Amino acid sequence: QVQLVESGGGLVQAGGSLTLSCVASGRTFSSYGMGWFRQVPGKEREFVAFISASARSTYYADSVKGRFTISRDNAKNTGYLQMNSLKPEDTAVYYCAAKRSDMGWVGTRPNQYDYWGLGTQVTVSS
Numbered sequence: 001q002v003q004l005v006e007s008g009g010g011l012v013q014a015g016g017s018l019t020l021s022c023v024a025s026g027r028t029f030s031s032y033g034m035g036w037f038r039q040v041p042g043k044e045r046e047f048v049a050f051i052s053a054s055a056r057s058t059y060y061a062d063s064v065k066g067r068f069t070i071s072r073d074n075a076k077n078t079g080y081l082q083m084n085s086l087k088p089e090d091t092a093v094y095y096c097a098a099k100r101s102d103m104g105w106v107g108t109r110p111n112q113y114d115y116w117g118l119g120t121q122v123t124v125s126s
Contacts, residue, residue, distance in 0.1 A: 002026050002115040004096050009120030016086050016124070022079040022096030022117060030054075030074035033101040036081045037110060038092035038122075045095070047108045049081060053101055059108060064090075086124045093119040 008020040022034070036048040049070035050059040058070050069082040079096055097113035099105075107113055 002029070002032065002098055004098060004115055004117035006094065006096050006117040006120040009094060009122045011123045011125065012086055014086060014088055014124055014126050017082070017084045018086065018122060020081040020083070020094055020096075020120060020122075022081075024077045024079070024098060026077070028100070029077040029098075031100050032098040032115075033105050033107050034070075034072060034079045035097045035107050035113060036070060036079075036094060037097060038090075038094045039119075040092045045110045046092075047110075048094070050107055051079065052103070052105070054103065057106065059106060083122070086122075088124045088126045091122060091124050093121050095119045 003025040005023050033053050035050045037045045038048050039045040047061050051070045051072055055072050067085045072079040096117045098115045099113045
């Protein structure tokens with residue numbers, strides 16, 4: 001069982017930056033692939049970024065490529081999402097997700113993940 005807790009959300013002006021954190025419970029975080037997703041009311045949860053358990057592989061949605069950076073520190077059981085050049089359309093609740101995974105596994109769909117945090121709100125004002 002893994003519990004995930006996100007933090008770091010808030011209100012920021014367009015062009016600004018935020019860094020989200022996702023702290024995982026348990027001693028085997030390094031065995032879990034991790035993803036970030038976001039959701040706005042009335043829309044489906046949307047893939048943002050993925051990082052493999054070893055941190056050797058990362059993937060991004062086209063909408064955030066070049067602006068967001070996903071990373072992790074397995075020694076601290078923590079994943080991060082650095083968000084730069086934020087736009088109003090980035091406004092959403094951001095969720096981190098995890099799944100125990102083998103080398104080569106990539107998760108870009110919500111139904112691929114077993115564990116979810118409760119989310120953190122990011123609001124970007126114009």
